Amino acid sequence: MNLKRAYHWTLTLAGRPLASWWLGLIAFVESSVFLVPADVLFVPMVLARPQRAYRLALIATLASTAGGIAGYLLGAYAFEALVLPILDFYGKTAAFETLRACGGRESVMVLLVTSGLSHLPPIKLVTILAGVVQVGLPFFIASCLIARGGRFFALAYALKRWGEPIGVFIERRFALIGLGLIVLLAVLYLAVKLGGASLLAC
Numbered sequence: 001m002n003l004k005r006a007y008h009w010t011l012t013l014a015g016r017p018l019a020s021w022w023l024g025l026i027a028f029v030e031s032s033v034f035l036v037p038a039d040v041l042f043v044p045m046v047l048a049r050p051q052r053a054y055r056l057a058l059i060a061t062l063a064s065t066a067g068g069i070a071g072y073l074l075g076a077y078a079f080e081a082l083v084l085p086i087l088d089f090y091g092k093t094a095a096f097e098t099l100r101a102c103g104g105r106e107s108v109m110v111l112l113v114t115s116g117l118s119h120l121p122p123i124k125l126v127t128i129l130a131g132v133v134q135v136g137l138p139f140f141i142a143s144c145l146i147a148r149g150g151r152f153f154a155l156a157y158a159l160k161r162w163g164e165p166i167g168v169f170i171e172r173r174f175a176l177i178g179l180g181l182i183v184l185l186a187v188l189y190l191a192v193k194l195g196g197a198s199l200l201a202c
Helices: 003-015 019-029 039-048 050-077 079-090 093-102 105-118 123-132 137-162 164-172 174-201
Strands: none
Touching: 019 039, 019 050, 039 050, 039 137, 050 079, 050 123, 050 137, 079 093, 079 123, 093 123, 105 123, 105 137
């Protein structure tokens, strides 16, 4: 499916009677096979029904975590048979191999947080990579709940409080906001690493 067409199709789901089910489905499949993030559907749904903001955030968080577990298991047990054809279909094989070459388990654990908060790197690639490099499943699930839940509930709060203007701001500057979060997390990660090294040297 063309990315622009997929984006507009996802937007049309927000006004449907079963929109909450569609949100859960999109949040589930975004973790392993779908190009468009669930935020595209989540934002207009919350703007349309702000009183349901936190309920929608919970649906998106749980569904995204469940989808993440499915992607993890695909990476761990069916990479060659199922994942590679999907990556080839979307033209993401090179991006995946670049991520794979850059990091072991420790790096992937950091990427799980950054991708969950901001989709940078793409969440589906990191989810699958976590299974390939065998990141611990308990940590994986916890990172999904905390990072993805943090994203959805923060969005829900902002949209509920400030409405459409903040939705437009977030949509236009999503990548920039995500980059800022990644820089902050990278600084914190380095501080922890250097602090740990200093303690070991003492």
